[in-house]
Amino acid sequence: MRDALPWREPVPLDGTMGEPRARGRFGEYGGRYAPESLVEACREVDEAFREAWADPGFRGALARLLAVNAGRPTPLTPAHRLSEALGVQLYLKREDLTHTGSHKINNVLGQALLATRMGRRRLIAETGAGQHGVATATAAALLGLEATVFMGERDIERQALNVFRMRMLGAEVVPVTTGSRTLKDATSEAMRHWVGTTGDSHYCIGSVVGPDPYPWMVREFQRVIGDEARGQCAAELRTGVPDYVVACVGGGSNAAGTFAGFADTPARLVGVEAEGGAGAARGRLGVLHGSRSLFLQDEDGQITQAHSIAAGLDYPGVGPEHAHLRDLGRARYVTVTDDEAVGAAVRLARTEGIVPALESAHALAWVIRAAGDGDLPAGSTVLMTLSGRGDKDASTLKELL
Numbered sequence: 001m002r003d004a005l006p007w008r009e010p011v012p013l014d015g016t017m018g019e020p021r022a023r024g025r026f027g028e029y030g031g032r033y034a035p036e037s038l039v040e041a042c043r044e045v046d047e048a049f050r051e052a053w054a055d056p057g058f059r060g061a062l063a064r065l066l067a068v069n070a071g072r073p074t075p076l077t078p079a080h081r082l083s084e085a086l087g088v089q090l091y092l093k094r095e096d097l098t099h100t101g102s103h104k105i106n107n108v109l110g111q112a113l114l115a116t117r118m119g120r121r122r123l124i125a126e127t128g129a130g131q132h133g134v135a136t137a138t139a140a141a142l143l144g145l146e147a148t149v150f151m152g153e154r155d156i157e158r159q160a161l162n163v164f165r166m167r168m169l170g171a172e173v174v175p176v177t178t179g180s181r182t183l184k185d186a187t188s189e190a191m192r193h194w195v196g197t198t199g200d201s202h203y204c205i206g207s208v209v210g211p212d213p214y215p216w217m218v219r220e221f222q223r224v225i226g227d228e229a230r231g232q233c234a235a236e237l238r239t240g241v242p243d244y245v246v247a248c249v250g251g252g253s254n255a256a257g258t259f260a261g262f263a264d265t266p267a268r269l270v271g272v273e274a275e276g277g278a279g280a281a282r283g284r285l286g287v288l289h290g291s292r293s294l295f296l297q298d299e300d301g302q303i304t305q306a307h308s309i310a311a312g313l314d315y316p317g318v319g320p321e322h323a324h325l326r327d328l329g330r331a332r333y334v335t336v337t338d339d340e341a342v343g344a345a346v347r348l349a350r351t352e353g354i355v356p357a358l359e360s361a362h363a364l365a366w367v368i369r370a371a372g373d374g375d376l377p378a379g380s381t382v383l384m385t386l387s388g389r390g391d392k393d394a395s396t397l398k399e400l401l
């Protein structure tokens, strides 16, 4: 399906992807919609993050963890054979090669280090497919913290391998039996649990969603993707800056981190959502999980269930900053179907020897379609973030192929 949004000429805007305005606002989105005790807890996280982010000691400690534990910097890989077939020059930012296999670890190491600085002993997290839960359990083990991970009962059944990994790493996995028993309910439950435990626990949110300061803080922790890629493009690309920067969007953290590195360049930014989870492309204004943003809703304004073959894109909303970038016309949001994503995953495996996560395959599916229909002009340079590896999707793919 063609996207309904107009393509405006990209204008590097002053302050785009800088700090949000007062009270965590990105345009009319964002904010801190939470019970009083959580508003106070968020205020403490905000203060601690501002201090830490301005402290070279904290930055240095995080950079070292990212290097020696998570395997950064990740490579920029030219996709030679696929590029030739598509008539564009495609470069892949390889978050699939990080420890634990996705970009989630960048954010989690940042928040876990912040939690220890705040004197917290325990991390609370929500997880859908289990990638964020595994990353949280990993960071907790590494830094000697406890971890409690909320996960919908249905997801626990579907993602047995990641549940085992979390338990192996010493985390407690708490089944959530309310609502649709998936990510949306696990997030609500984790927030409820945090209310009673703010003194000793840090809530480690897994994407650029939730109450202020999370959307901003998580984007800053993921900025390492875009900053590295910017330097790598400057060294590798004839043009220095790619014509297009593309990433998949669930809540939007790998995209936000990637876009942040290119916000002040003429690069066109493209976020690719799942057809059944297109918060930015098709959502309406609402409030969920502590922030005002775009969410899929029915006629009565009830937030509806998302549906995607990629568990990480199976969320009915999108982070507030993406909603704002959409309104500004600075980034464009498009959708692809489950079938297109599966086709793209197979194609990448067979042309480049890389099995991508189904989430990442959505970004590639748009590149393939756009190169075919001229939306991506021939000869364009394209930077695409490959957010994760496909091992976790083996059982899903086995049934289809």
Ligand SMILES: *Cc1c(COP(=O)(O)O)cnc(C)c1O
Pocket: 102, 103, 104, 131, 132, 206, 207, 208, 248, 249, 250, 251, 252, 253, 254, 255, 312, 313, 357, 359, 360, 387, 388, 389
């Ligand atoms: C969780 C996940 C996503 C979606 O999360 P964002 O916050 O939108 O980046 C995408 N890809 C992979 C591999 C994931 O694990």
